[in-house]
Amino acid sequence: MSLKAFHIVFILISVALCLVFGGWGYQRYMDENGVLALGFIVASLGASWGLVLYLKWFLRKSKHLGLLMACLIPIFYSTPAMACAVCIGNIDSPMTRGVKAAVWFLLGVVGLVLAGFGGIFLYWSHRSRLLSQSQPK
Numbered sequence: 001m002s003l004k005a006f007h008i009v010f011i012l013i014s015v016a017l018c019l020v021f022g023g024w025g026y027q028r029y030m031d032e033n034g035v036l037a038l039g040f041i042v043a044s045l046g047a048s049w050g051l052v053l054y055l056k057w058f059l060r061k062s063k064h065l066g067l068l069m070a071c072l073i074p075i076f077y078s079t080p081a082m083a084c085a086v087c088i089g090n091i092d093s094p095m096t097r098g099v100k101a102a103v104w105f106l107l108g109v110v111g112l113v114l115a116g117f118g119g120i121f122l123y124w125s126h127r128s129r130l131l132s133q134s135q136p137k
Contacts, residue, residue, distance in 0.1 A: 004062055011055045018048035 022044035029037035090096060 007058065008055065011051055011058070015048045015051045015055070018044045018051065022048065 022041050025037050025040035025044055028034065029041060
């Protein structure tokens with residue numbers, strides 16, 4: 001899939017998502033008659049209309065994008081790329097050891113962030129359960 005096609009699909013999915021959220025806001029407005037839900041409907045419909053206008057602009061502007069990319073591709077592939085020790089697979093290289101350490105460090109950071117989010121969700125679930133038990137029925 002080309003970048004242009006991906007961009008078009010992404011915009012269409014975003015428009016559909018805005019319309020779904022607008023429908024959800026309408027349902028909330030019908031249930032509660034809240035001003036916040038009405039503002040959410042207006043914001044969702046405004047965002048979807050803005051995305052449709054952007055899509056129209058993008059399609060008009062990118063009409064000649066394929067020709068431009070066909071002219072630029074030879075420029076990017078005119079020189080050969082030299083692989084580093086990591087790509088070639090030299091295990092004894094200090095660069096390889098450094099990259100492996102960086103990958104493990106980043107995996108640890110991501111793991112800690114995910115564990116933090118999991119802890120927050122468990123805490124919120126526990127607090128919600130305590131709150132619902134303390135309220136009279």
